[in-house]
Amino acid sequence: xxxxxxxxxxxxxxxxxxxxxxxxxxxxxxxxxxxxxxxxxxxxxxxxxxxxxxxxxxxxxxxxxxxxxxxxxxxxxxxxxxxxxxxxxxxxxxxxxxxxxxxxxxxxxxxxxxxxxxxxxxxxxxxxxx
Amino acid sequence: xxxxxxxxxxxxxxxxxxxxxxxxxxxxxxxxxxxxxxxxxxxxxxxxxxxxxxxxxxxxxxxxxxxxxxxxxxxxxxxxxxxxxxxxxxxxxxxxxxxxxxxxxxxxx
Numbered sequence: 207x208x209x210x211x212x213x214x215x216x217x218x219x220x221x222x223x224x225x226x227x228x229x230x231x232x233x234x235x236x237x238x239x240x241x242x243x244x245x246x247x248x249x250x251x252x253x254x255x256x257x258x259x260x261x262x263x264x265x266x267x268x269x270x271x272x273x274x275x276x277x278x279x280x281x282x283x284x285x286x287x288x289x290x291x292x293x294x295x296x297x298x299x300x301x302x303x304x305x306x307x308x309x310x311x312x313x314x315x316x317x318x319x320x321x322x323x324x325x326x327x328x329x330x331x332x333x334x335x336x
Numbered sequence: 337x338x339x340x341x342x343x344x345x346x347x348x349x350x351x352x353x354x355x356x357x358x359x360x361x362x363x364x365x366x367x368x369x370x371x372x373x374x375x376x377x378x379x380x381x382x383x384x385x386x387x388x389x390x391x392x393x394x395x396x397x398x399x400x401x402x403x404x405x406x407x408x409x410x411x412x413x414x415x416x417x418x419x420x421x422x423x424x425x426x427x428x429x430x431x432x433x434x435x436x437x438x439x440x441x442x443x444x445x
Contacts, residue, residue, distance in 0.1 A: 278424070278428060279431065279432075280428040280429060280431070283424045283425060283428050284388065284421075285381050285384050286420075286424070287388055288358070288383075288384035288385040288386065288387050289384040289387075290413075290416075290417040291354055291358075291387050291388050291391050292355065292358045292383070292384050292387040294351075294410060294413045294417070295350075295352070295354035295355045296355055298409055298410055299351050299352055302351075309410060311410070311412050314410035314412065314413035315412060315416060317413070318413040318417055321384075322417075325384055328377055328380050328381060328384065329381055332377035332378050332381045335374060335375070335377050335378070
């Protein structure tokens with residue numbers, strides 16, 4: 207891979223990442239690599255460094271997203287509990303439409319737990335949309 | 337109709353009542369926001385939060401008349417959610433108090 211092709215690829219990557227600090231981080235590498243290319247460092251090696259750098263940023267970003275979903279606030283609690291009750295009651299109503307027998311306990315519990323998770327996600331989305 | 341007859345009907349239709357209250361409050365919220373699609377999640381949040389009302393009233397009624405506990409439809413899930421609410425609450429409140437007082441705590445970050 208030539209240095210020219212590498213810079214083209216890198217530039218394309220940085221614009222596509224839609225992540226300002228990633229681009230800044232990359233260009234700080236670019237300053238060093240430009241000097242390195244002049245003294246004859248292999249561009250493949252630089253590309254590997256750049257790829258691992260971008261991979262680390264992507265992992266950090268995923269961790270932040272997961273932390274955002276797992277973190278709960280005081281506002282999330284009534285939404286999660288309410289969603290649990292809502293999905294539990296929907297499962298009960300749906301079961302009563304299908305069968306005359308009493309709804310199984312496991313179905314209600316599973317719907318309630320699913321409701322808790324859905325409530326947490328909806329609450330985070332509502333907070334982000336404000 | 338006595339209060340107990342009304343309670344029997346209420347407890348027999350607790351799950352449809354929860355669904356109805358949740359759906360209606362979500363729809364009312366959406367109408368109040370003039371069908372603004374960017375606030376759909378807020379309406380969902382409100383709908384979910386309000387669907388606890390029928391079960392909350394049933395729990396309060398059961399505190400006075402414990403014989404009605406067995407009439408709560410799917411009482412195991414109701415007690416699971418009620419218990420989880422009580423477990424979540426102190427941790428969530430602690431975070432809010434820490435934020436309010438400006439205390440640094442690992443839980444806040």
